[in-house]
Amino acid sequence: MTLTDKTVLVTGATGFLGGAVARRLAGEGARVRALVRRPGRDRYIRDVPGIELVAGDITDPDRMKTVAQGCDYVFHVAAATGGTLDYQRKLNVDGTRYVMLAAAAARVQRVVHVSTIAVYGYGYAGDITEDIPHQPGRVPYNITKSQAEAVVRDIGAHHNVPYSIIRPGMIYGPRSGMWTRTMFNLSKRKPTIFIGDGSGSVPCIYVDDVVDLMLTLAVHPAAAGEAFNCVSDPAPTWRDFLGGYARLAGHQSWLALPALPLKLVAPLVELILVLRGEPQAVPALLPYIQACKTCTMDKARRLLGWQPQVCLDEGLRRCEPWLREEGLLP
Ligand SMILES: NC(=O)c1ccc[n+]([C@@H]2O[C@H](COP(=O)([O-])OP(=O)(O)OC[C@H]3O[C@@H](n4cnc5c(N)ncnc54)[C@H](OP(=O)(O)O)[C@@H]3O)[C@@H](O)[C@H]2O)c1
Numbered sequence: 001m002t003l004t005d006k007t008v009l010v011t012g013a014t015g016f017l018g019g020a021v022a023r024r025l026a027g028e029g030a031r032v033r034a035l036v037r038r039p040g041r042d043r044y045i046r047d048v049p050g051i052e053l054v055a056g057d058i059t060d061p062d063r064m065k066t067v068a069q070g071c072d073y074v075f076h077v078a079a080a081t082g083g084t085l086d087y088q089r090k091l092n093v094d095g096t097r098y099v100m101l102a103a104a105a106a107r108v109q110r111v112v113h114v115s116t117i118a119v120y121g122y123g124y125a126g127d128i129t130e131d132i133p134h135q136p137g138r139v140p141y142n143i144t145k146s147q148a149e150a151v152v153r154d155i156g157a158h159h160n161v162p163y164s165i166i167r168p169g170m171i172y173g174p175r176s177g178m179w180t181r182t183m184f185n186l187s188k189r190k191p192t193i194f195i196g197d198g199s200g201s202v203p204c205i206y207v208d209d210v211v212d213l214m215l216t217l218a219v220h221p222a223a224a225g226e227a228f229n230c231v232s233d234p235a236p237t238w239r240d241f242l243g244g245y246a247r248l249a250g251h252q253s254w255l256a257l258p259a260l261p262l263k264l265v266a267p268l269v270e271l272i273l274v275l276r277g278e279p280q281a282v283p284a285l286l287p288y289i290q291a292c293k294t295c296t297m298d299k300a301r302r303l304l305g306w307q308p309q310v311c312l313d314e315g316l317r318r319c320e321p322w323l324r325e326e327g328l329l330p
Pocket of ligand 1: 056116171179
């Protein structure tokens, strides 16, 4: 089965991942309805053949029912990735509920819901498979993305909405704010300053691989009702990742900061974040980035015959033109 000539609603289409999904779907011959919350943020998807822009907000249940009407598939990408628990709950949990109810009313063939490996929390070392319990801790993003998955399962079961869940790691690629722009800016400074020798694993994944797995999850019979990690397996190290960006910038110089002083100030930083209502589990992040662990792709390989295609060297090479366009690389 393919998505050619299918009508597909993409939420979050003005964002980094959603824009890539919308363009790939249009390229495959789908009729894309791209949800736009804020006019003016649609530059990347405007005037693309096959993409229709529709105004809407996922927290508006009636509007979501209207825009989902007549759709065959929904790719639910929109989310808040920062803010207080109340704010993120409204978008990530309530918003997901309204998207799922709209999908139920439209009797779509499947919803592909974008979750994250953050639902596992930061406590696990070693291999992370899809069946380990969620440990979101008290980080609003991790909590609300975990609760959003529960909403998808609940409405999926009670309203008979077929769904599949993707849990990407840190998505890098052209247009990525955090994992390309910020990481490149961090790496290009000579030397690249990082905590320790960078031998811990980075659970990254190139954007085209995430998009590709999402399209597979929409149509593969074995994906229905299942959740899948989407991460490079084996995971590269932080030294590989940041060192790759540093190489693009023309150097390989690395300064390893000792972890101990940062470990001592981490609780204070966390306290400030807690007082702001945005806890991040900073003390747990230090051992997390130093640990060697992999979110395994065994399940996707076994059930779908799918695995990431873009290795780190190739992914970083594909970032280069965009970094130049953005004026970050000469
Ligand atoms: N980037 C990563 O490394 C990563 C890793 C794992 C999982 N994910 C997941 O991937 C998804 C996309 O992330 P991203 O990095 O592409 O984020 P992004 O660039 O910030 O895009 C978020 C999108 O959601 C839209 N949105 C937010 N609130 C909305 C609302 N109330 N109604 C309608 N649209 C709304 C935004 O619209 P505006 O343009 O109006 O803001 C934007 O289009 C999220 O579900 C995230 O949890 C991302």
